Amino acid sequence: MKILTVMDRKKTKINQVIQFISEKIKTYEILPGSKLPSLRVLAKQLNLSVSTVLEAYERMLADGQLEVRHGSGYFVKNTSYIAINHSTTFEHIESDPFWVAHQSLMATKECLTPSCGWLPLDWLPESHIKKSLKELSQSSSELLLSYSSVLGYTPLRKLLSKKSNDLGAFTHHDHILLTDSATQALDMICRVWLKAGDTVLVDDPCYFNFFSLMNLHGIHVISIPFTQHGPDVEQFLRAMKQSPKMYITSSGVHNPTGASINIGTAHKVLKIAEEHHMLIVEDDVYCDFERVPAPRYALLSNFEHVIQIGSFSKSLSASFRCGYIIAKPEHIAVLAKIKIASNFNNSQLNAVLVHHILKDVQYRRHLEAMQHRLSYAKTHTVQQLKLLGIEPWIIPKAGMFLWCKLPTHISAHVLAKQCRDDGLILVTGCVFSQSDNADQFIRFNVSHCLDQRVFDILKKNMDLFNSL
Structure with a gap:
């Protein structure tokens, strides 16, 4: 047995003080900028000597965690406050949207991400982007260095207006506002139409970041069951008793199910929204994945009671951000x-680059090739998943997502935790849904399911359930 020297015991006690204070700072029991207890008070509280506490404070001062104000004492360094929700434990971390986003974004090349929300890099039009970047480098200094107009780069807005009009709407390019992303667009809309305590409707399941953004704004969320043809109209109408201010949805290529609304459901929802003076916000970021466009609330209403948002991060590049309203x-x-x-x-430069790529005929051919690849990948993924007893909720007409139900004896949360140890990152139903059966579902991205290792790891870990 190792015998601690007097010096070892002294170091151990100093570390205890440092750990004690660090934990309180970490959990925000002591906020940034707050004064720490005096040396004598903390020494008495911890039953330690004043010199031990002083040494701990001095070490934390040297590490930049504390600052000293002469005549006043020691204070926590006044860094930015970031609220942390401690209700999410490690065991339930697979259902935390923030953790899921972090895991997907930070995944190494060795990890498999069959549930992520984007295409593989080699599916994106890299050669077109490089070509456009080279050509843009020869552009005028005004185009490369100046601010855009308030609404954004006019040629891109004209292109988007033409695309919308080709689908049957009647929009002028001054009806379009460019943003840096669809998420920023939605945040701006929330700032205008919502205040803390208001009620908003979302689909169940829905894109998990809708929950995160509503939570940020202090908004009450009601989830409406999403059927294979759109939201459950009876439940939607019943929710009007709560006086919702807004309905946020992705109606064309729905995330995470891949389903699309039918025209009958769309008309009923629009009528309810109009009667109750409720705004519909339609997230259309996956529109380029469709060969034949599904109905859209915005087009059917000609933007009465509807705002449409979108971006190019899914079909073009996530690196240069550009969205629109x-x-x-x-x-x-x-x-x-x-x-x-x-x-x-x-970003003017991002908007100019997006416009340059979109107007190139080669980009249209790229989209057609991508749609064919997705169709093949969907067929392959469905076949492989069915061999494991995993059934798609619906076979989508377009897009990259499959919303899949596990065998009844398997928990998606537990399966995801097991697979993570094998380098396979899954996104479970609880991230997208608040329903009782959400733990039976997993979202799959077919473009990331062409590697046989995905299904081998799934089978290995599902067999563990079967052996119980």
Whole structure:
């Protein structure tokens, strides 16, 4: 047995003090900028000598955790406050949207990510991007270095307006506001139309970041069951008793199910929204994945009671961020003020680059090739999953997602935790849904399911359940 010397015991006690204070700082029991207990008070509290506490404080001071104000004492370094939700334990971390996003973004090349929300890098139009970047480098200094107009780069807005009009809408390019992402667009809309305590409807299941953003704004969320043809209309109508201000949905290529609304459901939802003066926000980030466009609330209503948002991060590149909002002129006018106040301008260079790529005929051919690849990958993934007893909730007409049900005796949460140890990162149903049976579902991205290791690791860990 090792016998501690007097010096060892002294170091151990100093570390105890440091750990004690660090934990309180970490959990925000002591906030940044707050004064620490005096040397004598803490020494008495911990039953230690004043010199031990002094040495601990001095070491934390040297490490940059504390600062000393002469005549006042020791204070926690006044860094930015970041609230931490401690309700999510390690055992339930697979259902935490923030952790899931972090895991997917930080995954190494060795990890398999069959549940992520984007295409593999080699599916994206890298050669077109490099070509456009080279050509843009010869552009005028005004185009490369200056701010854009308040609404954003006009040629791109004209292109988006033409695309919308080709689908049957009637929009002018001044009805379009460019942003740096679809997420920023939704955040701006929430700032205008919502305040803390308001009620918002979302689909069940829905894109998990809707929950995160509503939580950030202090918004009450009601989840409406999403059927294979759109939201459950009876449940939607019943929710009107709660006076919701907004309905946020992805109607074309729904995330995470891949389903699309039918025209009958869309008309019923639009009628309810109009009667109750509720705004519909339609997230259309996956529109380029469709060969034949499904109905859209925005097009059917010609943007009455509907705002549409989108971006190019899924089909083009996640590296240069560019999003947009299409809405009635009076809505765009208000949102433009929010844009100036919160972000002043969007990235002109990104918008110019996006426009340059979109107008190239080669990009249209790229999209067609991508849609064919997704169709093949979907067929392959469905066949492989069925061999494991995993059934798709629906076979989508377009997009990259499959919303799949596990055998009844298998927990998605537990399976994801087991597979993570084998380098396979799954996103479980509990991230997208608050329903009782959410733990029976997993979202799969077919473009990341062409590696046989995905199914081998799934089988290995599902067999563990079967052996019990």
